[in-house]
Amino acid sequence: MFQGLKIAVKRQKKLLAIFFVTIFLPSVILSIFGIIALRNEKFRVEKQIENEQLQIANSIKDRIETKFTEIGERLENLASYPAFRQKDYTVIKELITGLFEKDSLASIIFLLYNNEEPVFSLFRTGSEENAGRPEPVYDSFLQQQIKDAEDAEYIRNDYLTAASIYNDAFRQSGNKIIKARMLNLTARNLMKAGKFNEAADVYSRIINDYPDERTEAGLPLDLYAKIQMTECYSMPGDKGSAVGNDLTVFEELLVNRWNLNESRFKTYASIVIERLTGLLSDSALESTEYLSRFEELEKRYHYRTEQWETIGNIRSYIVPELPGYFQTGSRSPSPFEFSKRVGSEDYLVLAAMIPGQSQLDNAGILAAKLDNLYLQNNILTNAVEEIKPLRNTAIYITTLSGDSIKGSKNNNPDAVTTTSLFDNNFPPWRLELTYTGPKGLGEISIFSNFYFWTIITLIIILVFGAALIARIVAREMEILKIKSDFVSSVSHEFKTPLTSMKSLTERLEEGKVTEPGKMKQYISIIANDIDRLIHLVSNILSFSKIEEGKKIYKKEKTDIVIWLKEVINNYKKENIESGIIINVQLDNNMPALHIDRDAMAQAIFNLLDNAAKFSRGKKEAEVTAERKNYSIIIKVKDKGIGIENDEKDKIFEKFYRGESALKYLIKGTGLGLALVKYTVEAHNGHIDVDSESGWSTVFTITLPVSDKK
Ligand code: ADP
Numbered sequence: 001m002f003q004g005l006k007i008a009v010k011r012q013k014k015l016l017a018i019f020f021v022t023i024f025l026p027s028v029i030l031s032i033f034g035i036i037a038l039r040n041e042k043f044r045v046e047k048q049i050e051n052e053q054l055q056i057a058n059s060i061k062d063r064i065e066t067k068f069t070e071i072g073e074r075l076e077n078l079a080s081y082p083a084f085r086q087k088d089y090t091v092i093k094e095l096i097t098g099l100f101e102k103d104s105l106a107s108i109i110f111l112l113y114n115n116e117e118p119v120f121s122l123f124r125t126g127s128e129e130n131a132g133r134p135e136p137v138y139d140s141f142l143q144q145q146i147k148d149a150e151d152a153e154y155i156r157n158d159y160l161t162a163a164s165i166y167n168d169a170f171r172q173s174g175n176k177i178i179k180a181r182m183l184n185l186t187a188r189n190l191m192k193a194g195k196f197n198e199a200a201d202v203y204s205r206i207i208n209d210y211p212d213e214r215t216e217a218g219l220p221l222d223l224y225a226k227i228q229m230t231e232c233y234s235m236p237g238d239k240g241s242a243v244g245n246d247l248t249v250f251e252e253l254l255v256n257r258w259n260l261n262e263s264r265f266k267t268y269a270s271i272v273i274e275r276l277t278g279l280l281s282d283s284a285l286e287s288t289e290y291l292s293r294f295e296e297l298e299k300r301y302h303y304r305t306e307q308w309e310t311i312g313n314i315r316s317y318i319v320p321e322l323p324g325y326f327q328t329g330s331r332s333p334s335p336f337e338f339s340k341r342v343g344s345e346d347y348l349v350l351a352a353m354i355p356g357q358s359q360l361d362n363a364g365i366l367a368a369k370l371d372n373l374y375l376q377n378n379i380l381t382n383a384v385e386e387i388k389p390l391r392n393t394a395i396y397i398t399t400l401s402g403d404s405i406k407g408s409k410n411n412n413p414d415a416v417t418t419t420s421l422f423d424n425n426f427p428p429w430r431l432e433l434t435y436t437g438p439k440g441l442g443e444i445s446i447f448s449n450f451y452f453w454t455i456i457t458l459i460i461i462l463v464f465g466a467a468l469i470a471r472i473v474a475r476e477m478e479i480l481k482i483k484s485d486f487v488s489s490v491s492h493e494f495k496t497p498l499t500s501m502k503s504l505t506e507r508l509e510e511g512k513v514t515e516p517g518k519m520k521q522y523i524s525i526i527a528n529d530i531d532r533l534i535h536l537v538s539n540i541l542s543f544s545k546i547e548e549g550k551k552i553y554k555k556e557k558t559d560i561v562i563w564l565k566e567v568i569n570n571y572k573k574e575n576i577e578s579g580i581i582i583n584v585q586l587d588n589n590m591p592a593l594h595i596d597r598d599a600m601a602q603a604i605f606n607l608l609d610n611a612a613k614f615s616r617g618k619k620e621a622e623v624t625a626e627r628k629n630y631s632i633i634i635k636v637k638d639k640g641i642g643i644e645n646d647e648k649d650k651i652f653e654k655f656y657r658g659e660s661a662l663k664y665l666i667k668g669t670g671l672g673l674a675l676v677k678y679t680v681e682a683h684n685g686h687i688d689v690d691s692e693s694g695w696s697t698v699f700t701i702t703l704p705v706s707d708k709k
Helices: 002-011 013-079 084-087 091-101 140-155 157-172 176-190 196-209 221-234 239-254 262-280 288-321 372-386 442-449 450-509 518-548 558-573 597-613 659-663 672-682
Strands: 105-113 336-342 345-357 362-370 392-400 404-405 417-421 428-436 557-559 580-586 592-595 620-628 632-638 685-694 696-705
Touching: 002 013, 002 372, 002 450, 013 091, 013 336, 013 345, 013 362, 013 372, 013 392, 013 417, 013 428, 013 450, 084 091, 084 345, 084 362, 091 105, 091 518, 105 345, 140 157, 140 176, 157 176, 157 288, 157 417, 176 196, 176 221, 221 239, 221 336, 262 288, 288 362, 345 372, 345 442, 345 558, 362 372, 372 404, 392 442, 428 620, 450 518, 518 672, 557 558, 558 580, 558 597, 558 620, 558 632, 592 597, 597 620, 597 632, 597 672, 597 696, 659 672, 672 696
Parallel strands: 580 620
Antiparallel strands: 105 362, 336 345, 345 362, 392 404, 392 428, 417 428, 557 592, 620 632, 632 696, 685 696
């Protein structure tokens, strides 16, 4: 087998070389170039995606940074007003309120002067409620009046008298503060006397006429009056007005009407909250509307307390680090950004320098702490939404400490991902953009790629080429085998009769055979052997003529019955020793046909020979001929070993020898049936086989009657 392959390959050396040089080598080289080009293409697409991602990241960052710049510029503008240098808090408050009250991003504004406590704009921090306002002088007459009133109130519990003394003092005084305070004391005594309506009237006067006056301790009188009003309503049983009044006070506390410091704010708020909780639990009250307003205010209160907490944190963690920015002696860049992690939150601060007297000095800084929730939920969300379409891009944003802010992590390790940070890490966020195309990136670039299809085509050509070469080599091997098989089988075919003839002639020559009967038998055997040899040689010669296209058929009008009988008799005569019994059944009404008698006789001879060869034990054959429509049908049947189904087509191929022929060492050349087929077809007929393996075989020759050639 291996030897055969070697020889076959050697024979097709030239073809293989051509295949290698013209197909294999160029294909491999082109494929390598193609793969390189594909990789470059993938790299290019990746770069392109990365660029797109960078652009997206940049526009998100730009949108957010623009907001910061805008706030920074507003702070810078504001800080340049002289009021800031002069620490004129009234003007400062107005300016800040005007510019930042409605700003949800810059949630807490604060001022920081060198070596001073920070000042938080929307909340007063110190206890200087009366700062800048002189205490009024209480003259001796007024002092006497107050003493008399206190005697009446505290010693005699004569509240109405006390109220009327205070009321007198109110009327007689020309000082606004004193007037307001006297009204307050009048109302207090009226309440103690149970005159709630009158007290309410007096408190209303304070609220309407003296809204800016304060007690000696600095407590705003109108706040006090408003808180007392609730009592004036609730004592006589008007719970609805009481609740309404308290809700208004609560709201005013929340809008910081009185500039209270943290502890005062919390004290008054808790008074109002406690009282409202009590009043609203009264089932007699139609309270649904009140309740929802109360809940809403409580939410704002909660937010406000959080802001106080934030302010505490700014004071403790941010403020100590800021002076570095304006104590440098020369002007620091303004505005500037500052961020620091406090607890689990990143505190983001934008600040502007407050210019000092000289151009080089800084008086302090004006800063805004940004509201992180607003920044994330509004500014960032809008920024992301505005840059649609994102084209297969997933956005995942985290803080530098790893807390997720927006989106979710894409875990595909193959996806093209770009990471981007903000300038100066402000805000300290990381943007991660990932490609989430419908297909993998590789597939996209491959399938739309020219090189990919070139490589595929080359591979197909290569496979086809290789298959063709393999077929050629296999065929070459087959031919080699057929040739060698043929040579060996022909040699055997010759050898047997020749050996027999040699020994018989030797015996005759030696004169050992003297008996005439025996002698005749010997000569007859020799004659048969010679016939066999002639038959063999004529088979081979006919075959080679047919192969070369040189075979000429001499067709003569022939009576089939006579001709067939003669052929069968001849066969019998020549093959007596094979012991075959041949039954003949011929239809006498058959028309004469034009046939090449010798060629057709050879065909019948071959079929009978096979019937004898492929029968074991009892050798019996039957030859029938009949007319059927426009055909003459000649059948040669035997009861031999039969033919397997899968061999039925192959047996007519030249040189083909059946499995069983080889197995039972039945001699032959594989030319017999091929020759029969050629001959029958040369007479415009056809041959078929029908066989039951192990039992019988029937060959049917069909010849057309109308054929006159
Ligand atoms: P050969 O007889 O020399 O082998 P043939 O061309 O005459 O070659 O036949 C081809 C093959 O067909 C045989 O080898 C045999 O396997 C099969 N064959 C032909 N005739 C018969 C038959 N009558 N019975 C069984 N097998 C047959």
